[in-house]
Amino acid sequence: MTAPSPAPTTTPSETFSFPTRGTLLGDAEAAAVAEIIGSPDRLTQGVWRDRFEQQFREYAGARHAISVTSGTVALETAIRLLDLRPGDQVVVTPQTFQATIQPLLDSPAEVVFCDVEPGTLNLDPAALDAVVTDRTAAVILVHYGGLPARMTEITAIARRHGAVVIEDCAHALGARHRGRRPGALADIGCFSFHGTKALTTLGEGGMITLDRDDWAERLDRVRSNDADYRSLPYAGPDPEPALLPWMRYSDDIYRRTCTRWHRAGTNATLSEAAAAVGVVQLGRLPELTARRRAVATRLDAATASFPLVRTHRPHPGDEHAHHLYTCFVDAPVIRERLVRTLHTHGVEVQLRYFPLHLTPEWRARGHHRGECPAAERSWFDHQVNLPCPPSLTDRQADRLASVLHDCLTLAHRI
Numbered sequence: 001m002t003a004p005s006p007a008p009t010t011t012p013s014e015t016f017s018f019p020t021r022g023t024l025l026g027d028a029e030a031a032a033v034a035e036i037i038g039s040p041d042r043l044t045q046g047v048w049r050d051r052f053e054q055q056f057r058e059y060a061g062a063r064h065a066i067s068v069t070s071g072t073v074a075l076e077t078a079i080r081l082l083d084l085r086p087g088d089q090v091v092v093t094p095q096t097f098q099a100t101i102q103p104l105l106d107s108p109a110e111v112v113f114c115d116v117e118p119g120t121l122n123l124d125p126a127a128l129d130a131v132v133t134d135r136t137a138a139v140i141l142v143h144y145g146g147l148p149a150r151m152t153e154i155t156a157i158a159r160r161h162g163a164v165v166i167e168d169c170a171h172a173l174g175a176r177h178r179g180r181r182p183g184a185l186a187d188i189g190c191f192s193f194h195g196t197k198a199l200t201t202l203g204e205g206g207m208i209t210l211d212r213d214d215w216a217e218r219l220d221r222v223r224s225n226d227a228d229y230r231s232l233p234y235a236g237p238d239p240e241p242a243l244l245p246w247m248r249y250s251d252d253i254y255r256r257t258c259t260r261w262h263r264a265g266t267n268a269t270l271s272e273a274a275a276a277v278g279v280v281q282l283g284r285l286p287e288l289t290a291r292r293r294a295v296a297t298r299l300d301a302a303t304a305s306f307p308l309v310r311t312h313r314p315h316p317g318d319e320h321a322h323h324l325y326t327c328f329v330d331a332p333v334i335r336e337r338l339v340r341t342l343h344t345h346g347v348e349v350q351l352r353y354f355p356l357h358l359t360p361e362w363r364a365r366g367h368h369r370g371e372c373p374a375a376e377r378s379w380f381d382h383q384v385n386l387p388c389p390p391s392l393t394d395r396q397a398d399r400l401a402s403v404l405h406d407c408l409t410l411a412h413r414i
């Protein structure tokens, strides 16, 4: 870990950073926003949200798609559906962004971290089989970096124990697993349209996909302050202390005035402008995914002559969305040198994600080193994440690939 970093042969003429935007925005998105500003129609809960949700349902292949204001809110409201109680367990991946499991910090349920596969960094079905019990209420996984997890095995194991499976699809827009889209491969899918993701609804936004009608109805209420408009019409003569005399003259007025709020809800309504941009972006998703793939393919090719480097390959028949570009260097000393060399050559390297069970808040809850060995080995010794945004041109992608190749060559020299 203390090897000196080779000096750059030249000062970097071009730098490659993780982008502040994960997508491309253009005239079509601007026109959609301008149309809403210029129209007298409502700015929220209007036709654009319906349109976006309908198109997203069709895209994902789910019966329901319910938009919310962020991926975090999607996960939070999905977890709320589970009505977790003391004694319940929730099995989670440690290899994800903290928002996947953050709502569980306040939960009465016990969080069980399950190790990942070293080649994909996705939840390992064998490890899941070893930790799941009849107390497991839910399994929460992520399709790491956009590479689909082994959903067939994972859902089969979860079903045997009656556990709900939640897919965090924040990286998986554009991916496919055995011909189907993430978000419709288990019980609930949660998407993020944050500005760094493959598709954005003007910076923030999210979506929940699911098939169950009762859950969809509850989610729809929860995101709108949990308002219940289904109160029975006034039956008279005077059982309601809250009822004012004039309300008795109209069932309609009564119904609208006497909305009930049974429990805590929130307002997570995606604005019309955000939804309209979502509609345009969803239409461009194939083009955006193809751009990411063009970059990733070049980077993979740059590693091909280095036997110690493994690429992040999807399972046969699956399609990677390339939210993150990931590769693994089997020799820790060379990984260390590669990271430093890339840095001095103007390429930003990130190691995503620090295993969550080792962060202070989860350590304080009793989690420790050794709990998820594959996730730990990957972060401490092997993995490298490089930028692969759709904004790179083919020429820029070629240059990034050639810098990677040169840095790998330098890192191998002792």
Ligand SMILES: *Cc1c(COP(=O)(O)O)cnc(C)c1O
Pocket: 070, 071, 072, 073, 096, 097, 099, 100, 142, 168, 170, 171, 191, 192, 193, 194, 204, 205, 206
């Ligand atoms: C971005 C992200 C989230 C959170 O989404 P926001 O829209 O930023 O709240 C959740 N999980 C993963 C894996 C993410 O990358």
